[in-house]
Every structure is written in structure tokens, then in C-alpha cells.
Amino acid sequence: GNSVTQMEGPVTLSEEAFLTINCTYTATGYPSLFWYVQYPGEGLQLLLKATKADDKGSNKGFEATYRKETTSFHLEKGSVQVSDSAVYFCALRIMNRDDKIIFGKGTRLHILP
Amino acid sequence: NAGVTQTPKFQVLKTGQSMTLQCAQDMNHEYMSWYRQDPGMGLRLIHYSVGAGITDQGEVPNGYNVSRSTTEDFPLRLLSAAPSQTSVYFCASRRTGDYEQYFGPGTRLTVT
Numbered sequence: 299g300n301s302v303t304q305m306e307g308p309v310t311l312s313e314e315a316f317l318t319i320n321c322t323y324t325a326t327g328y329p330s331l332f333w334y335v336q337y338p339g340e341g342l343q344l345l346l347k348a349t350k351a352d353d354k355g356s357n358k359g360f361e362a363t364y365r366k367e368t369t370s371f372h373l374e375k376g377s378v379q380v381s382d383s384a385v386y387f388c389a390l391r392i393m394n395r396d397d398k399i400i401f402g403k404g405t406r407l408h409i410l411p
Numbered sequence: 412n413a414g415v416t417q418t419p420k421f422q423v424l425k426t427g428q429s430m431t432l433q434c435a436q437d438m439n440h441e442y443m444s445w446y447r448q449d450p451g452m453g454l455r456l457i458h459y460s461v462g463a464g465i466t467d468q469g470e471v472p473n474g475y476n477v478s479r480s481t482t483e484d485f486p487l488r489l490l491s492a493a494p495s496q497t498s499v500y501f502c503a504s505r506r507t508g509d510y511e512q513y514f515g516p517g518t519r520l521t522v523t
Contacts, residue, residue, distance in 0.1 A: 340517075341501055347510050387453065387454065391510070396467070399444075399512055401446075403453035
């Protein structure tokens with residue numbers, strides 16, 4: 299079946315550190331891949347997306363590259379800020395009849411000043 | 412545009428009580444979904460709808476009913492609340508074929 303696995307948190311980093319949050323997927327067909335972010339007390343919002351192999355999604359200094367050969371979509375940022383503290387969800391979408399979006403379990407990120 | 416709105420924001424129920432969580436969107440999106448979010452479990456899909464009059468079950472539908480009589484509204488009904496339904500519930504909507512899904516602010520439900 300279709301599923302998303304992402305690294306467990308919490309992840310705690312100091313400000314200006316390099317961030318990687320790993321995400322791998324299993325999918326039948328060719329999924330679109332997403333990272334969503336949830337700030338405290340809010341709903342999820344789309345951070346970035348990639349719709350085909352080798353695409354790179356980017357937004358707010360975050361990047362992720364769709365790697366079909368390793369079925370991965372790792373999230374990276376070169377220099378994190380305290381304001382990046384949130385929960386990050388990797389997700390995939392298969393364009394079939396149901397057209398569902400399947401989420402990973404989320405990774406909580408704490409950035410220390 | 413208000414986007415996706417959910418009411419109430421917080422709710423406490425006793426075991427066995429019923430209630431309806433409201434969800435509305437003003438973006439004319441065809442596709443709407445309900446998720447629950449639990450610690451360590453991420454987001455799990457409860458029910459979804461691809462358009463008015465059409466609903467289908469997600470990953471964890473037991474104990475919940477939905478209906479979609481209009482494009483704008485997608486209420487979630489708890490028939491007989493159980494402590495296992497204590498969770499944060501999110502409604503989401505998107506245009507069919509679009510990539511971005513818009514989420515409401517959530518309803519935090521506690522069942523005692």
C-alpha cells in the first residue's frame with residue numbers, strides 16, 4: 299500500500315544549525331510529494347511540494363528533492379531560526395480515483411536561541 | 412475569504428453523548444476531508460468527500476458519520492462518544508486535482 303515514514307522527533311537544534319528531516323515513501327504509481335508545517339495551535343499549511351522525480355521544492359529557505367531511486371523526500375534548511383519551531387509532516391498523493399493525501403506521523407522541531 | 416472554518420474550537424463530552432463538529436469552506440472546493448491528530452500517530456483520515464452528495468470512508472471511520480449536502484459544509488457526527496475519540500480534529504479542503512490542501516484551525520475534543 300501507500301505510506302510515508304519520517305524520522306521520529308523531537309529534533310532539537312540550536313539557531314543557525316543545519317536541518318535535515320528524513321522522509322521515505324512507499325507508493326504504487328507515481329506520487330506527488332509534500333511537506334506540510336504545523337505551528338503551535340494552528341492547522342497544517344503547505345510548505346513545499348514536488349510533483350515528479352528530480353523536482354526540487356523550496357520555500358522559506360527549506361528545500362526537498364524528489365528522489366525516485368531512493369524513494370525519499372528529505373527536508374533540509376541551511377540555517378534554522380527559532381521561528382521554525384513547529385511540527386513537520388511529509389505527505390504523498392496518488393492521482394487515482396480516491397485522490398487521497400497520506401501523511402507521515404510528523405516530526406516536532408525545537409530550535410533553541 | 413474565510414478559508415476553512417471549524418466550530419467549536421474546544422469541546423468536552425461525556426461518554427455516550429453525541430455531537431456534530433462543523434466544517435465550512437468558502438473557496439468552492441470539491442474535495443473535503445476530516446482527520447484526527449493524536450500524539451505519535453500523525454494525521455489519520457476519518458472520512459472524505461469528492462463532492463456534494465458523495466462521501467467515503469478513510470482509515471479510521473468507525474464511530475463517525477458524515478454527510479455532504481452542500482459544497483460548502485462537511486459536518487462530522489460522533490454518534491456515541493468514547494474516550495478513544497479524545498483527539499484534535501482537522502477539516503481540510505482542496506480543489507479536485509489541485510496540490511494544496513487547506514486546513515481549518517482544528518477542534519480539540521475531550522471525552523470523559
